[in-house]
Amino acid sequence: xxxxxSDLSAKISNKEGQKGRVGTDQSxxxxxxxxxxxxxxxSERNFVGTGLITKNLHAWFGKKHALANVSMEFASGTVTxxxxxxxxxxxxxxxxxxxxxxxxxxxxxxxxxxxxGKDIYEPGTDVTKIRLRIGMVFQKPNPFxxxxxxxxxxxxxxxxxxxxxxxEQILQESLERAGLWKEVKDRLGEFGGSLSGGQQQRLCIAxxxxxxxxxxxxxxxxxxxxxxxxxxxxxxxxxxxxxxxVVIVTHNMQQAARVSDYTGFFLSDxxxxxxxxxxxxxEIFSTPKNxxxxxxxxxxxx
Amino acid sequence: MSAQVINQxxxxxxxxxxxxxxxxxxxxxxxxVAATAAALLTVKYTGMRGQLGFIGALFFYAIIATVVVSIIxxxxxxxxxxxxxxxxxxxxxxxxxxxMTVLFTIISRGIKGLNFGIFxxxxxxxxxxxxxxxxxxxxxxxxxxxxxxxxxxxxVPIAILTALYLTEIRGRFAGLVRFLVQAMSGVPSIIAGxxxxxxxLISLHGKYSGIxxxxxxxxxxxxxxxxxxxxxxxxxxxxxxxxGLALGATQWRTVSKIVIPAARSGLITAIILGVxxxxxxxxxxxxxxxxxxxxxxxxxxxxxxxxxxxxxxxxLYGGDLASARAWTGILVLMIIxxxxxxxxxxxxxxxxxx
Numbered sequence: 001x002x003x004x005x006s007d008l009s010a011k012i013s014n015k016e017g018q019k020g021r022v023g024t025d026q027s028x029x030x031x032x033x034x035x036x037x038x039x040x041x042x043s044e045r046n047f048v049g050t051g052l053i054t055k056n057l058h059a060w061f062g063k064k065h066a067l068a069n070v071s072m073e074f075a076s077g078t079v080t081x082x083x084x085x086x087x088x089x090x091x092x093x094x095x096x097x098x099x100x101x102x103x104x105x106x107x108x109x110x111x112x113x114x115x116x117g118k119d120i121y122e123p124g125t126d127v128t129k130i131r132l133r134i135g136m137v138f139q140k141p142n143p144f145x146x147x148x149x150x151x152x153x154x155x156x157x158x159x160x161x162x163x164x165x166x167x168e169q170i171l172q173e174s175l176e177r178a179g180l181w182k183e184v185k186d187r188l189g190e191f192g193g194s195l196s197g198g199q200q201q202r203l204c205i206a207x208x209x210x211x212x213x214x215x216x217x218x219x220x221x222x223x224x225x226x227x228x229x230x231x232x233x234x235x236x237x238x239x240x241x242x243x244x245x246v247v248i249v250t251h252n253m254q255q256a257a258r259v260s261d262y263t264g265f266f267l268s269d270x271x272x273x274x275x276x277x278x279x280x281x282x283e284i285f286s287t288p289k290n291x292x293x294x295x296x297x298x299x300x301x302x
Numbered sequence: 303m304s305a306q307v308i309n310q311x312x313x314x315x316x317x318x319x320x321x322x323x324x325x326x327x328x329x330x331x332x333x334x335v336a337a338t339a340a341a342l343l344t345v346k347y348t349g350m351r352g353q354l355g356f357i358g359a360l361f362f363y364a365i366i367a368t369v370v371v372s373i374i375x376x377x378x379x380x381x382x383x384x385x386x387x388x389x390x391x392x393x394x395x396x397x398x399x400x401x402m403t404v405l406f407t408i409i410s411r412g413i414k415g416l417n418f419g420i421f422x423x424x425x426x427x428x429x430x431x432x433x434x435x436x437x438x439x440x441x442x443x444x445x446x447x448x449x450x451x452x453x454x455x456x457x458v459p460i461a462i463l464t465a466l467y468l469t470e471i472r473g474r475f476a477g478l479v480r481f482l483v484q485a486m487s488g489v490p491s492i493i494a495g496x497x498x499x500x501x502x503l504i505s506l507h508g509k510y511s512g513i514x515x516x517x518x519x520x521x522x523x524x525x526x527x528x529x530x531x532x533x534x535x536x537x538x539x540x541x542x543x544x545x546g547l548a549l550g551a552t553q554w555r556t557v558s559k560i561v562i563p564a565a566r567s568g569l570i571t572a573i574i575l576g577v578x579x580x581x582x583x584x585x586x587x588x589x590x591x592x593x594x595x596x597x598x599x600x601x602x603x604x605x606x607x608x609x610x611x612x613x614x615x616x617x618l619y620g621g622d623l624a625s626a627r628a629w630t631g632i633l634v635l636m637i638i639x640x641x642x643x644x645x646x647x648x649x650x651x652x653x654x655x656x
Contacts, residue, residue, distance in 0.1 A: 100548060132550030142541040146563035159551030159559055204545070211550060 051076040051245050052097060052134070052215050057111035058272070059092050059101060066092045068272035070111075072264060074215070079237060079246040081256035081281065084266035084296070089273020090249045093266070094217050097247065098134035099127050115215070132160055134215040135208035140224050141200035143192030143207070150188040152203055156211040170210055177243070178206035179236040198229020202236055209244075216240065218248040222255065234259050253297060257285055265293045326375060333371040337363040364388060405636075412633025415626045420634075425595040430616050430624035439631055441597040442612035446638070448601050449512050449591065449608055450581050453519035458573055461524050465531035465572075470543075470557050480532075487525035494521040495586030503590070510592025512601035515608065518586035527576035534568030535561065567649045574646040578639050584610035609635045 052074040059067040067089035074080050082090040095101040096109055099120060112119040120130045135156075143152050153174050157164050164170065171188070175181035180202040184195070192203055201221055208216060218237070222230040230252075237259045240246060250256050256263050263285070264278040277290045288294045295301055322330075341359040344350055350359055368388050372381035420438030428437025464483065468476050498518040502508040538561050546556030562569065592605030593615060607615075609631050616628035 098548065100544065103544070103547070128550045128552055130550075131548055136544075136548035138541060138545065138548075140541055142539070142545045144542060144545070144560050144564065146560070146566065155546075155559070156549035156551075159546055159549050159555045161555070207545075207549065 051078070052247070053114040054093075054097070055112045055114065057093070057096060057113065058109060059089070059096050060106075060108040061092075061104060062106035065272040067096070068274050070275045072275060072278060074245050074247055074262075076214075076245050077242045078261040079241045079248065079259055080262040080264060080278075081260035082247065082249045082264045082266060083251070083253060083256050084273070084276075085268075085301075086251075087273070088266040088268045090264075090266045091219055092273070094219055094247060094249050097215070097217055098131050098136055100131075100136065128160065132156075132211050133213050134217060135211065135213035137201070137204050137208055137216065137218045137221045139220045141197055141204055143195070143200050143203050145191065145193050147192060148189050149184050149192055149195070149203060152192045153206045153210050156207055160211065162211070174206040174210040177209050177236075177240060178202045179232060179239060180206055196229065198225050198232050201225060201229065201233055205233070205236055209240075213244065215245045215247065218246065220249050220251060223251060230255070253285070257281060265290075265296060267292055267296070329371050329375060333367040337367040361392065408629065408633050408636055411626070411629040412631075412636075415630030416633060420630065424597045426597075430619040430627060431621045432623065434623060434626055434630075439609065439612050439627070439634065441594060442607045442609045442631065443634065444597055444599065445512065445591070445594075445606040445608040445611070446581060446635075448599075449515040449519060449587070449606065450577055452513065452516040452601055453523055453580060454573065454577060456516060457520040457523040457527060457576065460520075461527035461572075461576070462531055462569065464524075464528040465535055466557060468528075468532045469535040470553065470561065483525050483528050486521075487529065489522075489525075490585075491522055491583050492585035492589070494518045495589035497521065498586065499589045509603075510590065510605045511603060512591060512598070512606040514590035515587050515606065516601065518590050519580040519583060522583060522586065523576040523580045526579045527572045530572035530575055531565075531569055534565050534572060537568070538564050571646045571650045574642050574649070578642040578646065581639050581642070582610055582635050584614060587611050588614060609638075 054070055054072050057067065057070045058065070070089075070093055072080075082093065084090050092101060097113055101107050101109060109121070112121060114120075115130070115133060119125075120127075120134075143149075144155055147155060150171060151158075153171050154164065154167065157170070172181060172185075175184060180199060183199060184190075184203075187194075192200060195203060201224075205216075205221075222233050225233065234255060237246060237248065241261070248256075248259065260281045262278060263281045265276045265284065265288075266273050267276045268274070277284065277288060277293045279289070284293060285297050288297060337360060340363040341356055344359040344363075345352075345356050350356075365385060365388065368384045369381045372384040415434045417435065419435050421440055421443065423436075423438040424441035425437045425439075426441075464479065467473060468480055495518045498514055498521070502514045502517060503510070508514060542560055542564060543556055546560045547553070551559070587608050587610050591608060591611060593611050594605040594607045598604045598606045613628045613631040613635070616624045616631065
């Protein structure tokens, strides 16, 4: 199954997406949840920067072709969920988006990832600058154990050797955006490891936000968390929307429905993973075009 | 009927139903007494003699007693279990016994010459068979601390960088380097001494000095520190490295600001284990530092002494008083090594908790 590039781009352009979302017939429970997010509170912060576009992206691990021909556009300020069964290549895809894929021995790729009109894989590109602009939150909360909460949040700036003028402001703003400020403002000196799992994950989100990235990639950020913490992280994602472009990989379809504007469905049929369908989230969960997508979102396989 | 909560036994008392019963206790006691008595009788009436004979006989009868008691208590299966447990206990005792014996001997013989005076004076005005309150081992203590300290200064950066090559760079030669480091830890210490003797003292026309000793010891310290440091760095989850890189840090920044701080206590343990490994090394010291009865503070000029050298020299001199000095030297050395091991263990424990 191959995807049509121009068709996708059209679907995902921001304007049409918003229209589509509002006008969707809310016949199914999942699409209801998706639309309910419309009313949720959003940060006043203005979004700067552009979205992310992939063109004919492939990825390999050694000889294994893990991902084939993915062309997708992530419009600025939107939340896109990537769903699909295990091993369908969605995490691999996510890791190609900020060049973390290349750390795996034997990794290879083809195609391009355009950030602000420039291919991040162009030879000579400073990969550390790319990762400053495209942040990442991992599956397991991984605050730096040797650092306090405050040091964790500011660690990205220190690591990238960016001079900090307004430390307090960045600290508070990042923690507020991650929805953690109220809980930790009196204990900023404590170690990050002293927080609960959900708080640690939000600390990792704050840490990623502190360097002010344009895109935030989240690789199953709630799979190690309890339902309460999951809800908190989802609220955080909702607050982030519009100020930053979010791409989130999730196994939880309700979560995709709750937090995302768009959903991409990946599937691997004994071969490399492919993008089967991408559309506004409410459409994916109510009127998917592809029968495979429908089978997956209605729980008939996967 | 639907399930319901039975709520009658509110006044429960904590108990230990698995505790040993009086019958079992008596059986165990009888078994121990029988085995001991049989061993004593064997020593008295057969060819087996002395402590060793008694322990051998006791071992034999203990197995029989264990089997019999277990069969009376339960069945043949539990007897097999008890016998294997017994063997494990005995094996553990065999490991601990020599260490305890050595410790006991060193303490009982070394305590004679142990007084504050020995930490205040050197042997410049005393002979090995002077009374024990004349002349001390301060010169040797200073020598050991300086030589081991400088060996660490040479070794630690190289060892840690080697470990970082193995765990962080994971370069093409990682396998070869790991193999060589492992092979190096099997090098006899006298080879390290001879190597420095041949290079530093013969080829480069150097003189006997503390620095030559430090060089020889750093060769021995390197594999210990590098291997322990590698193990410690391997324990740092890749999640943290990825988190650092994903924040836009270079690999060097990630390693120096995240990986090394996270592994800090473990790395300190590695260094301390390396120090403990070399503090008592004798052969390379004898070949390189030349020995001295006076305090020599200068690591780079003039012959020096060190605790193992002091022990060796006093032992060679012979006689009761010189021997007593040698034992005291060993005791001081042991205390230093044990001190470092204890710190390393404490740090290691704290590190594993975090």
